[in-house]
Amino acid sequence: MTQHFKKAELHCHIEGAAPPQLALLQAEKYGADISDFVSDGTYVWNDFTSFIACYDAVSSVFRSEEDYALLAETYLLELSDCNTIYSELFVAPDHGETVGLSADDYIAGLAAGMDRAREKAGIVSRMVIIGERHLGPERVIRMANYAARLDHPLVTGFNMAGDERMGRVADFARAFDIARDAGLGLTIHAGELCGAFSVSDSLDLIRPHRIGHGVRAIEDPDLVQRLADTGTVLEVCPGSNIALGVFPDFSSHPLRTLWEKGVKVTLNSDDPPFFHTSLEAEYEIASHVMGFSDQDINAMTRTAIEAAFVDEQTRFGLLAQL
Template sequence: MPDWCHTEPKAELHIHLEGSVFPQTLNRLAHKKGLPQVAEDFYDFRDFDGFNQCLMHVLGLLTTEEDYYRLALDFTDRQASQNIIYTEAFFMPYLHLVNGGHFEAIKQGLEAGFKEAEAGRQVRVRLLFNLPRGLDREAGFKTLELIEKYKWDRVLGIDLAGKEGKGDIAPRADIFAKARSMGLKTVAHAGEFSPASQMAETLRLLKPHRIGHGLSAINDEKVIETLIKTGVCLEMAPTSNLLLGAVGDISDHPLPQLLQKGVKVVLNTDDPAFFKTSLNRELDLVHNEMQVSEKDLKRLIRNGFEQAFGF
């Protein structure tokens, strides 16, 4: 990767807080609770089910205000170390509540960590609350109630996340409509493991401002036309897609083609701890392995700021 990429100010728009807890942090949390340590290869899963097992382990270790403070502090420091000056991070509050957490403690811990890490330097973190597909519609409405009740200005909107399934879009259309009526921004994971037809349904029914992943768009010119016409941006994360099996080989990744067709694309890490990656590594990957030019690297970085909701 060209040297300038390391020092260039960057934005990241598709990164999960819970997927950014590296083994060192996990072990600090486990030690405090008298729980077993994890090995360095803890995140060496082979499929989406293995990914979810790791996620549930992380959730089980995040239980106190201090834990969330440490999560936010470590996360922001790591972003700043790559000169990522603006981040919109995903967080799934409802799963934490189901796991026994209390939202007041979660909010206070995260806010304290973010504020401390942001103080005195040009780095900001904003949040988008995930609606997990694995939970019912009530989880979506309950998440909107949290946003309405607590008036946390760090929260910009919502995202539909989790393993895609047939028929999981239409039941959430009214949740997304309510979110828009509340002035919230909306994102939906789509086209990662599902066909372009389901991505088209997501665009039509949920009307998201951005799409997470969107790989299958390359298979449908009408979907590509819709993305270009509406300006909906794709948040792409090549290493994530490779390790979860959404693409068989990095050379099969559609990012370069979609970029050349005029689709707005931003580059991200998704779950950097789980996938052992960083935004600088992703830039290196698309340049060296996917033949994305330096000009288009600059375009990807610029898109990160232009497609941000709160920069």
């Protein structure tokens, strides 16, 4: 067991963290039918496109501030139970707007749940606002403008997720310029569904502080060296990568090679119940399947806190807990 590890997570989509049991209760509350996407207590999908459909169906049963407060509190307390001290939640106001919940109310609900979790368990958390790539550049730019003017103490970063195969990185650069100018931390999904070029384009055009996934950088040795030289942190999600078929199994996953080449890596769960994983399971995989030492894994956690989108006083307090 990895309970003895203090843990930190930089890459988890809040709707994607909804336990199936909670999603079913929410569906019952609203008289919604999500039975096509939940079977025997697990989410049902078979490729990235159907995963997005399943994800959207689950998201659709969270419709109020209190729904989102409950979701954030539930996930953060689950993390705290496995000795997690810090979590960054990827949040997409687009999901709230789809069900008629304003962006401000969506953020307020999540913040309430985050505050409740901290009061109950001491876990520190922040929000990173997501622009959905497959909704197009205008929508991503609109979300960056919203994040830039929000000025919420728990919203500290900006990210782009969604289908990496849609559009060019250059189409979205303006959104990241807006977020950078507002002082937000920048991360972007790249090098997951698309190859090493996606990571290179992101480094060239976005200049992010971190890369979400980034694992297909392994296809380009020069790019791996560039990541090591620049100290760019990768938010690696091994369980997600296997579930989505990015790599066939853990033995072929490049986490260890990236680590040995000097790339800064962290452990994350992405959309845990959708991928039959959890942050604790990711630490277990690193320890018992990939053979990382306790010292190595603790170093990854330290990297996560050093790369977290928090003020320096908060960072100092988190590092002190290690």
